[in-house]
Amino acid sequence: MTLFTGALPVVGGSPGRHAPRVAALGGGHGLSATLQALRHVSTDISAIVTVADDGGSSGRLRAEFGVLPPGDLRMALAALCDDTDWGHTWRDAMQHRFTPLPTAESALEGHALGNLLIISLWDLLGDPVAGLQWAGALLGARGRVLPMSRTPLVIEGDVLVDDGGRERREHVVGQSALGHAGRRQKIESVTVHPADAEACPEAVSAVREADWVIVGPGSWYTSVMPHVLLPSAKAALVGSSARKVLTMNLVAETKETPSMSAADHLVALRRVAPEATFDVVLVDPGVVEDTEAFETAARDMGARVKYARLGRADAPEAHDVLRLATAYREIFHEHEEQ
Incomplete structure (x- = not known):
């Protein structure tokens, strides 16, 4: 197997090479890592974010105002912020959470400023996609962030x-x-409801027009699978002519996936979406205990396996952005040469 150790990629690619259009599907910290990596590989990025969160600040705002849960959308915007003092300052402001004095109680406790800003824009504009576009402009986001559906799931x-x-x-x-x-x-x-909810039209277009679609990493059942559980979203993914990469987590066994191997993750995804195929499954070799079983499960999805060292040296369970960027760049270039 060929391993990549995370050499610094060059932003923008070779002179004259068109930046690939990339749609990244997921949610939470996994999607954030993907987006930070893709910034080193492409200037044309669409993040498509799950909208089923019902916990924390997002859950409270969803219950009180009937809006899409803004938290994962906020994290995606922060990951795409402009690499300047302006972008970093607004990123940090968006991520800031309110903490009242120990002797005080506040309805703002635990809320992220960015969540409040996003739902304010939605209220003013009456359109979640337009609101996210304006929030992205404030951060100088290098890409766009779209909800998987305009309907809270x-x-x-x-x-x-x-x-x-x-x-x-x-x-x-x-x-x-x-x-x-x-x-x-x-x-x-697992299932999502309402099952007849429509995928966001702008997200469908982004998937269909992409050169590459990246799915994962992330919480397998609650961040990755929703993109193939909602029929209209799955239809967009299956019908896209883009090449597709499935990015695995750095830890197989989590609270969502106890006693599951890396191969079991692929089998579970294939069980709910047998028609969804991939070109490449990207995985850190340290996650795979049974190489033969994993590669067989990948082949059943139409994919070859790309092994690459992807973990951070100081936190092996978290993806290293530059290593992940290098792996994506290598995958893109290998397919250009075929």
């Missing part, structure tokens, strides 16, 4: 619970509850 699933040596099935509703299912539980299936 609910994710739920059936979970197998170990109850004193006997398994029982439990239905769990909500991304936050499902994401914290715990190690005593195993997620058996």
Whole structure:
């Protein structure tokens, strides 16, 4: 296997080479890492973000105002901020959370300023896509951020619970509850509602017009899978002529995925979307315990495996942005040469 150690990529590519149009699908910290990496590879980036979050500040605002959960959208905007003092300052302001005095109570406690700014723009403009565009302009975002759907979604699933040596099935509703299912539980299936919600038209266009679509990394059931659980979003992905990369997490076993191997992640995704194929599965070799099983699962999705060292030296469970950028650049160039 060929490993890449994270040499600094050159922004903008070779002279005369057109920057690839890239659509990145996901949510949360995983999508943030992807976007920060892609900034070194392309100047034409569309982030398409899940809208099922119901926890924390996003969950409170969603419940109180009936809006899309803004948190993951805010994180994507911050990841694409302009690399200047202006961009960094507004990024930090957007990410700032209010903390009242210990003796005081405040409705603002725990809210991120960016969440409040985003829903303010939505209220003023009456259009979530336009609101995100204006928020992106404030940060000088190098790319655009789009919701997966204009309709807030609910994710739920059936979970197998170990109850004193006997398994029982439990239905769990909500991304936050499902994401914290715990190690005593195993997620058996997931769905999103309303199932007939339409994918955001601008997101559909971005996926269809992309040269490359990047899916993952991220929480497997609550950030990655929603993009193939919503029928209209899955149809856009399956119908796109773009080349597709599935980026694996750096840790196989999490609270969402206890006792699951890297190969099991691919099998779970294929189970809910057998028609979704990929060109490349990008993975850190340290995640793969059974190489043969993993490569077989990747081939079943139409993909070859690209191994690359992707973890940070100081935090091996987090993606190193430059290593990830190098891996994406290598993948793009390898396919240009074919």
